[in-house]
Amino acid sequence: MTAVESMxxxxxxxxxxxxxxxxxxxxxxxxxxxxPGLILGNAxxxxxxxxxxxxxxxxxxxxxxxxxEHLVFSPVGNxxxxxxxxxxxxxxxxxxxxxxxxxxxxxxxIPPVPEFxxxxxxxxxxxxxxxLSADMNHLSxxxxxxxxxxxxxxxxxIEMTDGAQLLFI
Amino acid sequence: xxxxxxxxRDVTVDDEGFMTVYDEWDEEIGxxxxxxxxxxxxxxxxxxxxxLREDFKAQGATPTIxxxxxxxxxxxxxxxxxxxKKPAKKxxxxxxxxxxAGCV
Numbered sequence: 001m002t003a004v005e006s007m008x009x010x011x012x013x014x015x016x017x018x019x020x021x022x023x024x025x026x027x028x029x030x031x032x033x034x035x036p037g038l039i040l041g042n043a044x045x046x047x048x049x050x051x052x053x054x055x056x057x058x059x060x061x062x063x064x065x066x067x068x069e070h071l072v073f074s075p076v077g078n079x080x081x082x083x084x085x086x087x088x089x090x091x092x093x094x095x096x097x098x099x100x101x102x103x104x105x106x107x108x109x110i111p112p113v114p115e116f117x118x119x120x121x122x123x124x125x126x127x128x129x130x131x132l133s134a135d136m137n138h139l140s141x142x143x144x145x146x147x148x149x150x151x152x153x154x155x156x157x158i159e160m161t162d163g164a165q166l167l168f169i
Numbered sequence: 170x171x172x173x174x175x176x177x178r179d180v181t182v183d184d185e186g187f188m189t190v191y192d193e194w195d196e197e198i199g200x201x202x203x204x205x206x207x208x209x210x211x212x213x214x215x216x217x218x219x220x221l222r223e224d225f226k227a228q229g230a231t232p233t234i235x236x237x238x239x240x241x242x243x244x245x246x247x248x249x250x251x252x253x254k255k256p257a258k259k260x261x262x263x264x265x266x267x268x269x270a271g272c273v
Contacts, residue, residue, distance in 0.1 A: 007173045007174070007175055007186065007201075007205055008171060008173045008182055008184075008185070008186035009186050009205045009206060010185040010186045010187065010206075010258070010262060012206055012254065012255050012258065012259060013254075013255075014206070014207060014253075014254065039272055039273060042272075042273055043272060046234060046255060046256065046257050046258075047254075047255060048253075048254030048255050108271075108273075109233070109235065109236065109271065109273065110272075110273050111235065111273070116273075119234075119235055119238075119245055119273075122238075122244060122245035122246045122249075123234070123245055123246075123249060124249060
């Protein structure tokens with residue numbers, strides 16, 4: 001194919017057998033801190049990188065059936081909202097902030113957390129739940145989102161992400 | 170902007186080789202672009218590529234993986250099978266469109 005030989009063809013690194021792995025530890029359960037791990041994980045998957053996510057402590061809410069659809073974005077203790085600290089705890093403010101954030105994400109075509117998890121799972125992400133967090137909250141696999149690959153302890157996660165790049169969120 | 174020759178025709182591309190002029194593309198060119206990156210086009214591939222072309226025309230932006238699945242009706246898993254490893258970029262390349270700008 002001489003036509004192809006003269007073309008400028010982008011390199012998609014197909015020939016490179018990469019074992020690049022990104023390990024993301026999601027430790028926060030607020031709506032605003034749920035997104036960074038999902039967005040970065042999704043971006044990495046789209047670049048052909050192996051991705052493991054480990055949900056621990058408050059991050060456990062992101063994969064808990066009864067909680068994952070009700071994550072809250074609270075201005076309390078969150079200076080990034082630029083709301084004066086004394087006003088932040090006012091009744092209704094967290095609800096309003098959560099609603100605003102959901103709306104802003106929706107306008108940017110960024111899906112809600114449960115749908116986002118579906119997306120990264122379909123893209124090949126490995127999803128792990130923290131054993132200690134499960135025990136602390138008296139939760140079993142039945143209480144967790146069905147895309148969870150398993151409940152594992154911290155050592156298991158460290159072992160399985162040997163050599164990976166790691167993000168703690 | 171550099172030009173490159175595909176099927177004996179001059180087309181405008183960016184530095185990486187992504188086509189930059191919407192109307193310079195046709196399915197014959199799409200086929201050659203696919204061959205150049207090792208994608209063997211089937212009806213399922215064409216369904217995706219045609220959606221990308223139409224959606225770009227309507228929206229003015231290359232659809233992301235999520236959009237191809239929600240609006241185009243081809244699920245994400247399938248996209249990773251059809252266009253291995255880097256589906257968003259590969260689809261855009263074959264469809265003669267810029268890389269998607271959206272994060273998700």
